[in-house]
Each structure stands twice: as C-alpha cells, then as structure tokens.
Amino acid sequence: MRKFLLLFIWLFALSEGQAQSNATIAGKVTTSQGQPVELLTVALEGTVLGTNTNAAGEFILNNIKPGSYTLRVGGIGYKSLRQPITLGSGDNLNLQLTIQASTSTLDEVVVSASRSVETLDETPASVHVIDSRTLQIQSQISTDISNILANSVPGLAFNSNTTSNVGQTLRGRNALVMVDGIPQSTPLRNGSRDIRTIDPTAIERVEVVKGATAVYGNGADGGLINYITKQANTSQPFSAYTSVTGTGNLFHADGTLGGRISQQFTGKLNNFDYVASGTYEKTGVLRDGEGEVISPVYGLGETKMYNGFAKAGYNFNSNHRLEGMYNYFGSRQNSDYILQEGIYGEKPSIGVRGEVQGEPEGTKYNHNAQLRYIGKNLFLNTNLELSSYLQSFYTVYGYTPYFEGGGQSTIKSAKRGVRLNLNTPFRISSGIEGSVVYGADYLNDVTSQPLVDGRTWVPEMDLHNLAPYAQLQLNILQDLNFKAGYRFDNVSVNVDDFQQLVLASGAGGDFVQGAKLKFNANTFNLGLRYSGLEYFKPFVSYSQGFSMIDVGRYVRSATEDFIAQMDLEPVIVNNYEAGFHSQFGIASFSGAYFISTSKLGANLIANEAGVYEIERAPERVEGFEALVDLFLSDKITLGVNASYSEGKADINNNEKYSDSEDKYLTSLRIPPFKFTSYLNLKPIQNLSVNLQWIYSGERDRFDRNAKGGYNSGEGPVKAFDVFNLAASYQATEKLSLNVGVENLLDKAYYLPQAYWYGRNDNFTRANGARFQLGAAYKW
Numbered sequence: 001m002r003k004f005l006l007l008f009i010w011l012f013a014l015s016e017g018q019a020q021s022n023a024t025i026a027g028k029v030t031t032s033q034g035q036p037v038e039l040l041t042v043a044l045e046g047t048v049l050g051t052n053t054n055a056a057g058e059f060i061l062n063n064i065k066p067g068s069y070t071l072r073v074g075g076i077g078y079k080s081l082r083q084p085i086t087l088g089s090g091d092n093l094n095l096q097l098t099i100q101a102s103t104s105t106l107d108e109v110v111v112s113a114s115r116s117v118e119t120l121d122e123t124p125a126s127v128h129v130i131d132s133r134t135l136q137i138q139s140q141i142s143t144d145i146s147n148i149l150a151n152s153v154p155g156l157a158f159n160s161n162t163t164s165n166v167g168q169t170l171r172g173r174n175a176l177v178m179v180d181g182i183p184q185s186t187p188l189r190n191g192s193r194d195i196r197t198i199d200p201t202a203i204e205r206v207e208v209v210k211g212a213t214a215v216y217g218n219g220a221d222g223g224l225i226n227y228i229t230k231q232a233n234t235s236q237p238f239s240a241y242t243s244v245t246g247t248g249n250l251f252h253a254d255g256t257l258g259g260r261i262s263q264q265f266t267g268k269l270n271n272f273d274y275v276a277s278g279t280y281e282k283t284g285v286l287r288d289g290e291g292e293v294i295s296p297v298y299g300l301g302e303t304k305m306y307n308g309f310a311k312a313g314y315n316f317n318s319n320h321r322l323e324g325m326y327n328y329f330g331s332r333q334n335s336d337y338i339l340q341e342g343i344y345g346e347k348p349s350i351g352v353r354g355e356v357q358g359e360p361e362g363t364k365y366n367h368n369a370q371l372r373y374i375g376k377n378l379f380l381n382t383n384l385e386l387s388s389y390l391q392s393f394y395t396v397y398g399y400t401p402y403f404e405g406g407g408q409s410t411i412k413s414a415k416r417g418v419r420l421n422l423n424t425p426f427r428i429s430s431g432i433e434g435s436v437v438y439g440a441d442y443l444n445d446v447t448s449q450p451l452v453d454g455r456t457w458v459p460e461m462d463l464h465n466l467a468p469y470a471q472l473q474l475n476i477l478q479d480l481n482f483k484a485g486y487r488f489d490n491v492s493v494n495v496d497d498f499q500q501l502v503l504a505s506g507a508g509g510d511f512v513q514g515a516k517l518k519f520n521a522n523t524f525n526l527g528l529r530y531s532g533l534e535y536f537k538p539f540v541s542y543s544q545g546f547s548m549i550d551v552g553r554y555v556r557s558a559t560e561d562f563i564a565q566m567d568l569e570p571v572i573v574n575n576y577e578a579g580f581h582s583q584f585g586i587a588s589f590s591g592a593y594f595i596s597t598s599k600l601g602a603n604l605i606a607n608e609a610g611v612y613e614i615e616r617a618p619e620r621v622e623g624f625e626a627l628v629d630l631f632l633s634d635k636i637t638l639g640v641n642a643s644y645s646e647g648k649a650d651i652n653n654n655e656k657y658s659d660s661e662d663k664y665l666t667s668l669r670i671p672p673f674k675f676t677s678y679l680n681l682k683p684i685q686n687l688s689v690n691l692q693w694i695y696s697g698e699r700d701r702f703d704r705n706a707k708g709g710y711n712s713g714e715g716p717v718k719a720f721d722v723f724n725l726a727a728s729y730q731a732t733e734k735l736s737l738n739v740g741v742e743n744l745l746d747k748a749y750y751l752p753q754a755y756w757y758g759r760n761d762n763f764t765r766a767n768g769a770r771f772q773l774g775a776a777y778k779w
Contacts, residue, residue, distance in 0.1 A: 167667065189411055201243075251746050306328070327366075363395040666702070724744060
C-alpha cells in the first residue's frame with residue numbers, strides 16, 4: 001500500500017496543480033417531446049469527470065479546469081450527443097440539451113472488451129451489455145444473478161436453480177467472472193460458485209464479452225462477465241432509494257413466503273462522491289409447479305442473503321481521481337428439509353422434512369475490495385489506471401458420507417492483485433489515429449479445500465501470475481477500426497507436502513510430496529470492424545484465451561511424488577468469429593458465427609461410477625447467435641434472440657472430429673438451443689409491462705452406459721418453455737410499484753441440468769409460478 005501511495009503522489013505531481021478557479025457545468029437533458037431522461041451518462045471526454053442524469057434529467061459536473069472540452073451524453077435507446085464547450089476561470093455553464101431516441105445499441109459505452117473506454121460501434125467482438133434498465137426488469141422476475149444472466153445473454157447456458165453454476169458455460173467454454181475487474185473464479189479448485197457472488201442491487205451494468213479473450217488472462221477462454229458496480233449520483237449532495245419486496249409462490253404457497261429489503265444512499269459533496277447500499281433477503285420454501293418442495297441440495301430455498309456495498313471517490317481535479325470500493329456477499333441455507341431421491345426420467349427428487357446434518361450450506365463470505373487511481377493527460381496525453389485489490393472467499397458444501405466418518409468440504413480462496421493500465425493516444429495523419437493500451441497484471445491466489453472440521457482434502461496451492469500486455473487500436477477514416485494485441489502470462493503454482501485424506505472406502509491416507517509447477521501462456525488477438533454503413537456494420541476477429549486445469553482435482557488424489565510430474569499445460573483456445581449489426585428503420589439486427597478450437601482441451605468427464613477425471617484432447621466448438629429488436633412505437637417494443645453451439649473432442653488426434661473414436665462434448669459444456677423473446681408495452685405513460693418467453697431445445701448425443709444409465713453430463717436433455725412477467729407503475733415522481741412473476745403459467749418442468757446429470761438425486765424440477773411484489777421510493 002505504501003508503494004501504491006508513493007506512485008500515486010508521483011503521478012499526481014506530473015500534471016499542473018489547480019492554480020485557477022475551476023468551472024462548473026450544470027444542465028438538463030430532455031427528449032424532443034420535452035420529457036426528461038434519467039440514467040444517461042454525461043461525461044467530459046479526456047477527463048475522469050462524469051455522472052448520470054437524475055429522474056428530472058438533470059446533471060452537474062464540478063471542479064473543471066478552464067479549457068476546451070467535448071461533452072458527451074448517451075445511453076441505451078438514445079443517439080450519442082457530443083457538444084464542444086469552452087470554459088473560463090470560474091465559469092458556471094448551464095445547458096439545456098435535447099437527445100434523440102435511437103433503435104441502435106451501438107452507441108453504448110463499454111470498457112471490458114479492451115480495457116479502455118469505447119463504444120460498441122468501435123468493438124470488433126461480440127459484446128452483450130445488460131444495462132441498468134434491463135437489470136431492473138429482470139430483477140423483478142428473479143434476484144438470482146445467475147438466472148438474470150441466463151435469461152438475458154445469448155450463448156450463456158441456463159443455470160441450475162441452485163447455488164452452483166456447474167454447466168453454465170459461455171459458448172461451451174469457461175467464462176471469467178469479475179467484479180470491477182476483480183476475478184471471482186477459483187481456477188485452482190473450481191467450486192462453481194463464481195457467478196452468484198454479488199447481488200444485483202450493487203450492480204450498475206453487466207458487460208459480457210463472448211469468445212476467447214486475451215486481454216484478461218486465465219479463465220477467459222469462453223469470454224468474460226464483468227459486473228460493473230454502482231456509480232454515485234453526483235447531481236445532488238444526498239439522495240436515497242428504498243425498496244421493499246415480498247416473495248412467494250402464486251400457487252401451493254404454504255411455507256413459500258419471503259421478503260427482501262434494500263437501502264441505498266448516494267451523492268456528491270464538493271470533490272467527494274459516494275454510494276452505499278445494503279440488501280437483505282430471506283426466501284421461503286421453493287416449490288415446483290406440482291407443489292412439491294424442490295430438493296434442498298445446494299438449493300436457494302430457506303436461504304438468507306446479505307449484500308453490503310460502498311464506493312467513494314475524490315476528484316483532486318479534472319485529471320486525478322482516487323476511488324475505493326468494497327462489496328460483501330453472503331448466502332446461507334437453513335433448511336428443515338432433506339433430500340428424498342426420485343427416479344431419473346420418471347419422478348423428481350424432492351425435499352421432505354428431516355434433520356439436516358452438518359453446518360448450513362452456502363457462501364459464508366465473499367469480500368471484494370479495491371483502491372483505484374485514475375489519472376488523465378499525465379505524459380504524452382497518456383491516461384493511467386492503477387488498482388490494487390483483495391478478494392477473500394469461503395463457501396461450504398453439503399454433508400456427505402464420502403469421507404471417513406462423513407464431513408463437509410469447503411473452498412477457501414484469497415486473492416491479491418495489482419493492475420496497471422496505460423492508454424497513450426497518437427495521430428498519424430488526419431485520417432489515421434489510434435491508441436496503445438499497455439500495462440501489466442499481477443495476481444497472487446492462495447486456494448485450498450479443507451473440510452469443516454479442519455481435515456485437509458486439498459492443501460493450500462499458492463499461485464503467482466505476472467502478465468504484461470499491449471493492445472493497438474487504429475481508427476482509419478473514422479469508420480474502420482483495427483485492433484491487435486498480445487499478452488504473456490508467467491504462472492507458478494506451489495503445493496506443500498500433505499497427508500492425503502482418508503475416504504469412507506478406505507482409500508487415501510498416503511503422504512504426498514509437494515512441488516512447484518510452472519507454465520507460460522502466450523495469447524494474441526486481431527480484430528477489424530467497419531461502421532460506415534448504418535444498415536451493415538460487419539466485424540471479423542481472431543482472439544486467443546487460456547485457462548488452466550483444475551489443479552486441486554489432481555492434487556487431492558495424488559500419491560507420493562505425483563505432483564512433480566503433473567502436466568500443467570494450459571488450454572489455449574483460438575476463437576474465430578464473423579458478425580454484423582444492421583439497422584433498417586424500426587428494426588435492429590445483429591448476428592455472429594464462431595469457431596472455437598483448442599489443440600489440448602480439459603474436458604471433465606465421469607465414468608459409470610460417477611468418478612470425474614479430466615480428458616485432455618483437441619476440441620472444436622462452433623455455433624451462432626442472432627438478435628432482432630423491433631421498435632414499433634414509443635409504446636411497443638419486441639425482440640427475439642437465439643443461440644446454438646455444438647462441440648466435439650478429437651480423441652485420436654487426427655484433426656478430423658468425425659471418426660468413431662471421437663466424442664461429442666458433454667452437456668456439462670454444451671447447452672441446447674436457446675430462444676428468448678420479449679414484448680415491452682407502455683399502455684399509459686407511467687406503466688411498463690414486459691412479457692418474456694424462453695424456449696430451451698433438446699440435446700441427445702450419447703448412448704446409455706453398461707449399467708443401463710447415463711454417465712454424468714450425457715443424459716438426453718428434453719425441451720421446455722416458460723413465460724415470465726414484469727410490470728412497473730410510477731405512482732408518483734418518487735414512488736414506484738413493481739410486480740414480477742417467474743414461470744407465469746406454473747408449469748412443472750425440468751432445467752437441462754436435471755436431465756444431463758443422469759442421476760436420481762439431481763433429477764429436480766424448476767420453480768413453479770413465483771411472484772415478487774414490491775414498492776420503491778426515491779427520497
């Protein structure tokens with residue numbers, strides 16, 4: 001921390017101090033009909049100064065150095081507005097701005113695709129943004145962020161209606177999950193708890209970059225999911241937002257009632273801005289469409305969830321900002337129900353009253369903290385971002401007799417990291433300009449898998465990763481955007497000596513000698529996008545990403561000196577993609593086709609006994625995604641999206657993927673076809689109604705095993721469809737009333753995981769008709 005502060009002081013000294021009286025810009029943004037527009041982004045290009053418009057469409061930017069700037073206003077559903085302004089010492093400028101509606105989403109600003117601010121129009125990649133309005137609508141249906149993502153993002157597999165995100169892949173591969181750039185995944189011992197690590201109330205937006213991503217390193221071989229946390233409302237010194245919601249089943253409601261309360265405070269005092277929120281939720285019993293209690297194994301019923309979030313920033317001047325963020329998430333299940341196994345394919349596994357063994361299951365804590373310095377125009381007009389972060393994660397799994405005397409496993413992970421990111425712009429001629437983004441990431445990750453009682457299943461594994469990177473961006477004649485980048489990851493993992501855990505079968509107990517393991521990963525990316533034609537804006541890209549194998553899965557079954565002989569060679573994925581966006585009047589279209597290959601995969605497969613092992617063979621995944629939105633009027637909008645992928649492993653390694661030895665990748669990796677549609681209505685000015693229909697198709701690629709059943713991941717997946725409803729009424733300027741219903745028709749259906757597991761205990765139904773009824777007040 002001392003080095004961090006010294007570097008900050010040095011960078012601060014590179015720019016001139018505030019010798020002159022600074023200026024202020026205030027204003028109001030309305031539509032052409034005079035209606036104020038809320039939640040637009042207002043920023044001065046080339047500075048760290050920015051804010052959002054409030055409910056009255058108003059904004060204010062303080063402490064601006066005299067000079068010439070470009071004010072940029074934009075957001076989902078509106079064309080970007082850019083206005084040159086010149087400020088003198090002590091000026092107080094008041095603006096009345098009119099913004100035009102747009103059916104294009106390409107004006108949306110993103111940061112995750114290249115670690116620099118850019119619009120979707122400039123990005124030669126598939127990026128899906130879940131903005132604050134979409135989050136609000138989806139949160140009325142379900143507050144489980146895994147469910148929100150599955151219902152919103154093409155190419156992302158469905159969740160399992162549990163605390164686990166096993167099988168929730170992105171384009172058939174791993175997704176790196178981050179909170180403001182802080183990695184949430186535990187790659188050393190993948191516990192599949194990384195998606196549900198923050199509550200939606202703390203999230204401003206979600207940026208999903210699809211396809212292997214070179215710029216962020218380990219775990220992004222299928223893409224990344226970056227939760228961007230809430231920004232302060234800087235238009236006034238203090239404002240607050242209170243939300244209260246009741247939850248439960250519409251039918252078969254016995255024991256299902258629960259509730260949720262959330263409180264947020266935000267504002268700006270001189271150069272200091274802040275936002276803080278706290279959320280508490282308690283769910284009742286979850287029941288399916290037949291009224292049966294859903295299996296409590298890793299379930300979300302009878303669960304208490306806590307989320308605390310705070311972010312504070314100080315603008316020293318228009319070029320220097322220091323910001324701190326902290327988020328706590330915890331979720332624990334205290335159930336009065338135990339599992340009653342069903343019969344796979346015939347009868348669901350349910351919950352029946354009984355005594356639960358062991359400690360409550362769930363994530364005891366997930367702490368994320370970050371200190372970030374942002375500097376503009378430091379040298380050669382370079383912008384710099386330096387962040388130091390911590391993450392501490394602890395989750396508890398359910399009781400199992402698998403261990404001698406029974407027990408519960410846990411995963412503990414502690415991460416420390418530093419990110420240095422610089423962006424230096426340049427201009428070659430009047431028609432060619434660009435920038436170079438460069439820097440380095442350092443990560444230390446210590447992960448282990450002990451039992452609750454202290455016995456060691458997987459000892460501490462200590463990872464160190466230093467990764468320099470560089471990314472070139474060229475803008476040619478304004479409409480042609482070219483990118484190329486490189487990243488080098490230098491990884492070492494140290495595993496201490498340990499005594500192997502004794503299992504109920506009598507296996508284990510051996511002394512295992514530790515070792516230090518190393519590997520390097522070189523990843524590249526290239527991309528080109530043309531945005532000169534409104535009706536056709538194509539892009540092509542090639543990008544690599546990598547992920548390491550689940551080291552802990554190997555370590556816990558190691559014997560003697562096996563660890564020193566382990567092959568840590570990472571999975572290097574090559575993603576080839578071509579896509580486009582088109583705009584024809586009221587219609588907006590986009591689509592992408594991708595091929596994802598890896599010379600050495602790491603496919604998790606199970607044998608007939610249910611024991612998992614990692615199969616290392618070449619892999620190929622390909623598929624498509626398509627989206628259509630129709631803006632029929634200011635009262636009616638509808639849209640559809642579809643995604644499909646398929647993948648195989650080249651077992652005999654002859655690059656054909658069609659031999660009898662070759663295998664389809666299991667449904668643990670490859671989801672079935674997914675189709676989602678929505679209809680948004682505004683029958684009157686203050687009422688908004690959103691109806692969503694989701695369809696999931698079939699996938700049947702595997703034969704029964706010798707025992708007459710299916711290995712895990714190979715069960716035939718059957719189709720389902722479900723309707724969801726969300727409605728919001730703005731009763732007054734400050735009070736809104738909300739209602740949402742998941743599974744509106746109360747269907748008794750199964751999610752894909754219930755089928756592909758191929759097991760009695762995992763054959764569980766999804767939620768029946770489940771409501772959320774609430775009110776929110778701004779004060």
